[in-house]
Amino acid sequence: MLLGRERDSTALAATRVVIHRVSQRAQGPVDSTLTDARGRFRFRYASDTSALFLVSARYAGIEYFTPPFRSAPGERDSTLLIVVSDTASDAPVALQARHIVVSRPAADGTRSVLEIVVLLNPGPKSRVAADSLTPSWAGRIPSGVVGFGARESDISPEAVQQRNDSVLIFAPIAPGQKQVAYSYTVPASRHAIVFPVDQPAAALNLLLEEFDARVAAPGLVRTDSQTIEGRKFLRWSGTAAAGTAVTVTFSAGLGALVLPVLVGVMMLALVMGVWRWSRRAPARAAAPTAEALLDAIAALDARYLGKAAEVGAEEWRRYQEERGRLKAEVGRRLAGSGTGS
Numbered sequence: 168m169l170l171g172r173e174r175d176s177t178a179l180a181a182t183r184v185v186i187h188r189v190s191q192r193a194q195g196p197v198d199s200t201l202t203d204a205r206g207r208f209r210f211r212y213a214s215d216t217s218a219l220f221l222v223s224a225r226y227a228g229i230e231y232f233t234p235p236f237r238s239a240p241g242e243r244d245s246t247l248l249i250v251v252s253d254t255a256s257d258a259p260v261a262l263q264a265r266h267i268v269v270s271r272p273a274a275d276g277t278r279s280v281l282e283i284v285v286l287l288n289p290g291p292k293s294r295v296a297a298d299s300l301t302p303s304w305a306g307r308i309p310s311g312v313v314g315f316g317a318r319e320s321d322i323s324p325e326a327v328q329q330r331n332d333s334v335l336i337f338a339p340i341a342p343g344q345k346q347v348a349y350s351y352t353v354p355a356s357r358h359a360i361v362f363p364v365d366q367p368a369a370a371l372n373l374l375l376e377e378f379d380a381r382v383a384a385p386g387l388v389r390t391d392s393q394t395i396e397g398r399k400f401l402r403w404s405g406t407a408a409a410g411t412a413v414t415v416t417f418s419a420g421l422g423a424l425v426l427p428v429l430v431g432v433m434m435l436a437l438v439m440g441v442w443r444w445s446r447r448a449p450a451r452a453a454a455p456t457a458e459a460l461l462d463a464i465a466a467l468d469a470r471y472l473g474k475a476a477e478v479g480a481e482e483w484r485r486y487q488e489e490r491g492r493l494k495a496e497v498g499r500r501l502a503g504s505g506t507g508s
Contacts, residue, residue: 219235267373470486
């Protein structure tokens with residue numbers, strides 16, 4: 168196992184390395200040692216098939232980790248290479264990709280947003296902040312959001328913070344790709360949300376769980392849908408230039424839709440009940456008027472129109488058949504009234 172330096176591939180001597188174990192029972196350092204004159208190190212530890220192991224080394228104030236690995240009885244020694252690098256506050260870091268996932272509204276009308284950004288440090292130096300108050304990287308998020316929280320990713324959640332309409336990283340960014348994940352909530356009062364693009368993104372993906380939302384985004388095009396954990400999302404993909412924005416406009420809020428839908432359903436139930444009763448009643452009972460039948464069609468449309476993707480194929484077929492039957496009945500009523508009957 169070898170500890171090496173990014174810039175000139177030289178091995179580092181007398182550097183402390185630590186082996187860690189991560190399992191459901193316990194996690195933490197198992198052992199530590201110093202590298203020899205050629206940067207080599209070796210650990211002996213008990214195998215544990217239920218745990219993951221990783222090795223770390225601190226260089227220039229930054230902790231570097233190997234990818235997690237497993238061990239098993241009788242398994243040959245693992246060969247590991249830890250590559251460390253020098254630091255610089257002006258090391259370039261680019262936004263390689265940005266993924267935005269917007270959920271449908273919750274019962275209280277709020278919407279959850281998850282963002283995953285992929286940062287690229289082309290190397291060979293780790294990007295560090297100029298001072299303790301300056302982030303090593305920052306990016307814009309929508310204004311007025313609440314409940315910001317960092318998720319587990321390549322950057323410690325404790326090092327990812329929100330300040331007004333920006334997300335800030337207070338941690339070194341080593342050479343290579345780094346994923347950063349965070350989430351926040353859009354208040355129920357917001358009928359639109361604007362995702363500012365303050366730096367170019369080579370790839371930008373927007374996933375929406377609401378099929379009737381409208382998207383305005385230069386550089387993005389509607390692609391295929393995507394299913395995540397049983398939930399279906401529409402997807403827009405493309406590139407984003409600095410200074411642009413992705414705007415999502417939602418349909419009428421959930422609260423605004425509930426009352427009309429309930430009224431429509433109740434009206435439909437009432438009309439259908441009257442219609443069924445009239446069919447069982449004696450011939451002298453009055454049949455539904457054309458106006459009542461039109462109300463029933465309107466109630467059906469309020470329940471189903473524009474929602475073919477949200478209901479099953481069988482339910483959608485029944486809706487179309489019932490609507491066609493009511494429409495034909497309206498035609499017969501109007502024709503009958505036109506002949507004076």
